[in-house]
Amino acid sequence: MSKQPLSRLFHPRAIGVYGASADPKKIGGRPVDFIKRSGFEGPLYPINPNYPEIQGLKAYPSATAIEGPLDLVIVAVPAPGVVAALEDCAAKGVGGCVVLSSGFAEAGGAQGEAWQAQIVELSRRTGMRVVGPNCMGIINVRRGILGTFTPSAEGSGLKPGRISLVSQSGAFGGFCLALMRQNGIGLNLWITTGNQSDVDFADCVRYYADDADTNVIVGYIEGITDRDRLIDALAYARSKEKPVVVMKVGSSDAGAAAAASHTASLAGADQVYDGLFRQYGVYRAHSIDEFFDVAYACATASAKPKSDRLGIVTVSGGVGVLMADVAAKVGLDVAPMPEDAQRQLKEYLPFAGTRNPVDMTAQLVNDLSLFEKNFEMLLARGNYDTVVSFLSSVGLDKNLNQEIIGQLRKVLAKYPGRLVIMSMLSNQEVRRMYEQEGLLVFDEPTRAVRAAAALRHFAREQARAQTLDAPPSLPAGVRKVERGALNETQAKEILMSAGIPMTREVVAKTADEAARQATEIGFPVVLKIASPDIQHKSDIGGVLLKLADAEAVRAGFDTIMQRVRKAEPNARIDGVVVAQMITGGVETILGVNRDPVFGPVVMFGIGGVFVEAFKDVAFRVAPFGEAEARAMIDEVKGRVMLRGLRGAPPADEAALVRALAQLSSFAAANADVIETIDINPFVVLPAGQGAVALDALIVTRD
């Protein structure tokens, strides 16, 4: 059956409460109590066969007993009765049910698992949407839909706004509600997805992306099971220019440490999420303050900063410098005012700092006309796309702020698209006055600057999305990877066929053959034992470097053979690999690791201490194009090595970019077979000379 649209849950014409209780403090009583008093305009039907009337409303024995349309039903009956209630709802043609009851898969017992499986089946069969079970409910603040039992939803405490929230955790969702209520942050839609038998995180992101009253999608993620649906939803939200802010906790990953390959040990699930979020322009918050600061900024701001240029105006020089420090940290450009504009400022603000930050000193409060003049100068002459203004405790005085807002309105009308953020102690009334103009107010000046940076992040990501190219196609003769052990030579041949440059190398069976091949490849060469049974070749002396002529190669062949026979007498020996010796360039590491959820994930890092000691690596979910590969390189600190550190020539980043994108397409095409790929080192030669892998390893899935 085709699925019912989520609009029937978020914008129902009529609501039922299954298992409605007369006690407004009980789980089945709270939603009745809340919705009754919330201003919801449609009918509310308590459903409970034991009572003719509940909380003053006529009660119905079943959903099917109700006449007229019924879009949303909140289900609060105990677990054993849930499936029957849902069947009744489906029979009635309900759009969606929100199951608050617990005692399903989360309880860990076979009975709960079975019931949940029945719910999944029912939803698939009937098309009726199911939220939960074991969830905290659903809210649409504007419509008065308070389908939840969390006390934080009670009464008129929730202010309608343009933030829509989806949380995989009920406790977290409830806390957010309480916090938004306490801090006067406006909310639009709210849902907690519980056990996600049907409606999941990705569904809600996609729904919010289309919702006209939603400016920003805010999500709390515990874990994702369906890669494609999440990626599609995030990409869809980006295409609709709806910023997504997430909190995803759990930066440690015990499992990864035990993983076999080098790439795998670095690819903790958390870094994969990080890579995915960067890929889709999602803002990941690391504290609850940050989570709501960014959400509030996105929901409220009248404009998106078109550049990194930030103007800072203060009544305290010191706070201005503090803000400039933070701005530099978060990538904003505190560019100075032009010299002549600074001279003009000095004329009417003789004690002021005029460079940027502009310190208006306490004079401002004595002569508010300075405010308009000053902002005019900042926007016209400083050409700042964002201005953050620190005004100490000025926000506590309503009249003063009415005057300031009037002035700002005049100036901003002349410079549309510019954004002003205030930082000052204030009260909710004053904050609301600013917010109505699309101006933000923060108590704390560094948080105001960070919010400006977050808005700039989204503007930058919107622009970047336009530049993203498709993942490259693979060359015509590309070889498929088959399951089973692959030796180094096979791995290199396969990767070379996929368009990733590899050093020239051949396996020689005899010393003479080695010498002949070396002469063909060109000296110097490297010799390496070729054996499917030996992993750490250099540890047993199985590698010789810089062999400069045919004689040295002949002798080297024999040396290696002797060492290997002694160290690993039982190893199968295919011969000795003769390979081109590369000198110079910057050593990098390219890798692929199969994530249990996200499939093949490409890793990039600069060789040496960057990866070893600092885990300075970037991840992206495969496949991706060259623009994304470039973003990966920009993400690692070790990128300085590629850009001509200490007089070294800049490296051929274009070749590196091509290889990364190519590797991502190859990994995606072989997603079902590949466990890991390590290309280490991948040497990036000076610009114009390309890049080449010296070594490669492919491990296939068992």
Added chain:
Amino acid sequence: MSKQPLSRLFHPRAIGVYGASADPKKIGGRPVDFIKRSGFEGPLYPINPNYPEIQGLKAYPSATAIEGPLDLVIVAVPAPGVVAALEDCAAKGVGGCVVLSSGFAEAGGAQGEAWQAQIVELSRRTGMRVVGPNCMGIINVRRGILGTFTPSAEGSGLKPGRISLVSQSGAFGGFCLALMRQNGIGLNLWITTGNQSDVDFADCVRYYADDADTNVIVGYIEGITDRDRLIDALAYARSKEKPVVVMKVGSSDAGAAAAASHTASLAGADQVYDGLFRQYGVYRAHSIDEFFDVAYACATASAKPKSDRLGIVTVSGGVGVLMADVAAKVGLDVAPMPEDAQRQLKEYLPFAGTRNPVDMTAQLVNDLSLFEKNFEMLLARGNYDTVVSFLSSVGLDKNLNQEIIGQLRKVLAKYPGRLVIMSMLSNQEVRRMYEQEGLLVFDEPTRAVRAAAALRHFAREQARAQTLDAPPSLPAGVRKVERGALNETQAKEILMSAGIPMTREVVAKTADEAARQATEIGFPVVLKIASPDIQHKSDIGGVLLKLADAEAVRAGFDTIMQRVRKAEPNARIDGVVVAQMITGGVETILGVNRDPVFGPVVMFGIGGVFVEAFKDVAFRVAPFGEAEARAMIDEVKGRVMLRGLRGAPPADEAALVRALAQLSSFAAANADVIETIDINPFVVLPAGQGAVALDALIVTRD
């Protein structure tokens, strides 16, 4: 004249207001208005010859006209009258004057400068203390001393507490006052030092360190001019176990980029402050939230965490993981509960996460008896010195919290010295209930964890202070540095005489002499041109490495001479340096740079990209002992290189520690002469083999 004690300013028996105004909104009227209504118990004397009575109080024509003791006078007369007012106060025997008036050195004119010089002279001559001019005043909340004109001090809004604040910026000080008032954070003493004609930042730190009602010293620094007084004050505060929290803004330093030497270009003034703060255990905050969170925690906490062990208890698993993530970032140890204790927890909390974080789920709110049981387990079995408890919005319910506090009191009585921090939405009344028990309350869970880390920081620094050794003494035969150019050999000889190990090297005039010296030093050796005129020796081929025998040395000598004569025909040539060749080990960089305020500052970094690309360096003000040198090494990320990365042997850190401490003593002893010292590379050999400098440069002051 000996200076009057600051206690006469902060705890005056009687207060005068010079230039008192009848208008309570004017600068000279506000302090009268504020103090009149503040509950100050001593007499308040308006001083103004033009009125017999001001704001209902008898006014006096001068300070000398007042009978009885007069400790503190607030001066608000216009700048031209300030000196005369101060002379009058000094004649009366006033303890200290707080000059609110502006128009002095800060105004930039000669007249203002002259008046300020007169104030400085007057204070020195009479011993009367002067705060300001151009300051925002002084406050003692408990005593009702509101000697300021900032509106934030008005009325009963300020809550007495145990934080004492000193700010070099009036605007910042005023903002702090408004913020503490708004957020209900208790304040003890407050002062803004303005132009610091007499009383300065260090004076106040020292005074607060002795003040019985001060638990934590909170400071805002714009710039320091007297190194020794600041250092003494910080050391004194540490000896009194008074935590110091500072905000010092300005992390960019345009001047440093232009500096000549390598070390100098890294030693921006900001990093020097950072080094100094680390040296004296000062906590540097980077946002105003952090500034007050740490201050509040220090002022309120009933105990100092004796270890890094942190227990986390929540009603939301996700928030618990978020807190654990942040705890790991800030160096706390979220150690798991013992297995058997976890089993016991499971018995009465079947759905709970029991490892740590312990997730008590919403059950907690239904059965509060779980709370005591749970905390008993955490403290007794988990043995956590700090427990952070996230309770969502529980803090909004007074009765619930009375019950929780009762339970916590019982448990904590059994485990004295343990610290509990709550994170929950709450109101001021509930917060106060906890604070009276020495328990902290934060809205935001990550800020609660960071506050725990800050408290642990101070406990750790207190312990570390006990282990600090004195700076090492210099060897008997140490050579003094004289002004003037020093060549590399001279620099190395001087540093070697100071106890810093150097490679053996001698200057040879002929090829034969070079060969003979090389034989004595031991092969392989390095040859380097010795010339006072050539700085970049290797650029012109003036360096040869790895010369393995006498013959190679002889040939090398001639090669170098030929190259140098060709490249630099006019350079003075002293011969060729024959030096011990060091292989292996970890290259580090030791440096000294003269800071205009703090004098010689020692720098340490690991060689290579760490210093070049990441500016991964540590600074300390010279001199210091070995414990501090060890802290410097621990501070840089590159330290991993010293500790046996990728199977390399661990380096001889003891030798590095000795060299750093020795260098600091040497730099301090030659503080008046040295501009910079670069010891680069300083090679730290494998443990037991010592460390040795290959190259050194000393630049003296002009």
